[in-house]
Amino acid sequence: MPQTSKPPQIVIVGAGTAGLNLATRLSRRLGHAGKAEITLVDENLSHMWKPSLHEFAAGTKGFDEEISLLEHSHRNEYNFRLGRFTGIDREKRLVQLQAVNDPANRPLAPKRSLPYDILVLAIGSRSNDFGTPGVAENCMMLDTPAQAKRLQAELLNLFLRFQTGALGAAEKLELTIIGAGATGVELAAELREAAGQFARNGIHKVRNADAVTIRLIEAAPRVLSALPETISAKVARHLRELHIDVMTGAKVARIDPGSVTLSDGTTLSSNLTVWAAGVRAPEVIGQLDGFETGSLGRLKVRPSLQTLDDDHIYALGDCADCLWPAKQTSLPPRAQVATQQAEFMERQIVAQVAGKPLREFSYADHGSLVAISNEGAVGSLMGKAIGTITIEGWLARRAYRSLHFLHRKSVLGPWRATLSALLGGASRRIRPKLKLH
Numbered sequence: 001m002p003q004t005s006k007p008p009q010i011v012i013v014g015a016g017t018a019g020l021n022l023a024t025r026l027s028r029r030l031g032h033a034g035k036a037e038i039t040l041v042d043e044n045l046s047h048m049w050k051p052s053l054h055e056f057a058a059g060t061k062g063f064d065e066e067i068s069l070l071e072h073s074h075r076n077e078y079n080f081r082l083g084r085f086t087g088i089d090r091e092k093r094l095v096q097l098q099a100v101n102d103p104a105n106r107p108l109a110p111k112r113s114l115p116y117d118i119l120v121l122a123i124g125s126r127s128n129d130f131g132t133p134g135v136a137e138n139c140m141m142l143d144t145p146a147q148a149k150r151l152q153a154e155l156l157n158l159f160l161r162f163q164t165g166a167l168g169a170a171e172k173l174e175l176t177i178i179g180a181g182a183t184g185v186e187l188a189a190e191l192r193e194a195a196g197q198f199a200r201n202g203i204h205k206v207r208n209a210d211a212v213t214i215r216l217i218e219a220a221p222r223v224l225s226a227l228p229e230t231i232s233a234k235v236a237r238h239l240r241e242l243h244i245d246v247m248t249g250a251k252v253a254r255i256d257p258g259s260v261t262l263s264d265g266t267t268l269s270s271n272l273t274v275w276a277a278g279v280r281a282p283e284v285i286g287q288l289d290g291f292e293t294g295s296l297g298r299l300k301v302r303p304s305l306q307t308l309d310d311d312h313i314y315a316l317g318d319c320a321d322c323l324w325p326a327k328q329t330s331l332p333p334r335a336q337v338a339t340q341q342a343e344f345m346e347r348q349i350v351a352q353v354a355g356k357p358l359r360e361f362s363y364a365d366h367g368s369l370v371a372i373s374n375e376g377a378v379g380s381l382m383g384k385a386i387g388t389i390t391i392e393g394w395l396a397r398r399a400y401r402s403l404h405f406l407h408r409k410s411v412l413g414p415w416r417a418t419l420s421a422l423l424g425g426a427s428r429r430i431r432p433k434l435k436l437h
């Protein structure tokens with residue numbers, strides 16, 4: 001780092017799983033001691049744990065777990081800037097931010113630039129529609145808290161319209177999810193849980209499970225094709241038990257209002273269609289000048305997590321294409337990767353600021369867990385001592401929930417994370433099991 005009297009400016013763009021974790025860690029390690037000035041940028045004012053978006057969307061989890069970035073930055077003594085990242089002026093070392101407006105189109109934050117000495121890009125991923133016609137216009141997606149809130153509102157309104165007769169003579173509701181990866185599978189199971197809760201809370205027309213068709217369409221020959229076949233088979237069995245229609249080997253050709261057409265010409269009617277068929281890097285990554293992109297349009301990084309083209313710019317989490325030498329492929333876009341990279345990046349940046357040699361990131365795969373509605377989960381745990389074991393049921397669900405707790409512990413600290421888990425547990429006992437407003 002250049003030896004000047006001013007502490008280096010470290011700018012992290014994206015306050016998600018990786019970015020918020022890193023900002024919290026760096027503010028403790030460097031910011032508090034005045035060894036660096038930490039700035040976190042996001043286009044939203046709050047952070048939500050993305051792997052829970054399907055629960056928020058189904059209404060089975062309240063939005064009370066959102067973390068305010070204004071409050072979090074104040075408490076942890078780093079700067080938070082509201083803004084949409086649009087580019088980088090590498091010569092002048094400036095991050096360019098577009099204006100952010102409120103829903104009435106009044107500016108909340110103007111277009112501006114922020115200086116950096118070290119820049120970390122952690123802007124996550126977006127759904128990939130693979131150019132399928134009609135997806136953008138007719139499907140809901142689950143990339144952001146705003147989309148989860150919109151899906152929850154649409155779902156509630158749909159069930160209400162069905163109950164009141166406002167939907168016309170429809171005899172059943174048809175919900176379609178395209179993509180049987182972790183997001184699609186978890187959402188399908190959560191929607192079945194939500195349908196059961198609607199039935200218990202005044203939407204009597206859906207008391208019979210047959211009144212709500214939940215359909216999961218997958219182009220690959222099996223659900224969760226990225227995971228081992230044993231897990232895939234167990235999950236498929238659970239989905240059948242939940243009366244979810246799983247259609248594998250079925251490629252979607254087009255989405256129209258109220259219907260989904262498959263490549264073999266079959267047309268399926270659908271009251272609500274959710275696209276969850278994979279992710280890619282946000283478009284802005286491909287628009288950055290002079291950077292090499294790789295799989296899923298992600299920014300290619302070296303083992304140090306520096307971009308190929310600039311020693312001062314790092315990328316991590318879903319937007320980074322990092323080689324996984326053990327498998328000779330790229331690391332998958334998963335929370336486990338984002339979290340480990342944030343932990344690594346804390347040490348990396350501390351070393352860079354101190355002028356010490358940089359290290360190489362090494363990923364430890366601890367397995368995969370997929371939640372199947374309220375109490376169940378299926379997956380594998382991996383470790384040196386235990387090898388690979390497949391788990392399911394209550395134990396798997398606890399292990400799945402512990403990932404979220406560990407994230408909250410990193411960003412809120414152990415006391416606040418434990419207290420909020422206890423309070424959350426207590427409030428779940430007294431509030432409705434489904435968000436009904």
Ligand SMILES: Cc1cc2nc3c(=O)[nH]c(=O)nc-3n(C[C@H](O)[C@H](O)[C@H](O)COP(=O)(O)OP(=O)(O)OC[C@H]3O[C@@H](n4cnc5c(N)ncnc54)[C@H](O)[C@@H]3O)c2cc1C
Pocket residue numbers: 013014015016017018019041042043044047049050051052053054083084085086122123124125142143182183186282284316317318319333334335336337338369370371
């Ligand atoms: C429904 C669902 C279930 C999932 N379940 C699992 C699971 O069980 N296990 C697992 O490992 N992974 C799971 N994932 C994937 C996991 O959530 C992601 O891999 C992880 O969140 C990636 O972290 P990240 O920090 O890279 O990005 P994110 O957590 O997505 O954060 C990106 C941040 O960048 C901000 N941002 C984006 N663009 C801009 C911009 N232009 N300007 C400013 N800010 C911007 C966003 O607002 C966001 O705050 C799931 C994902 C979904 C959607």
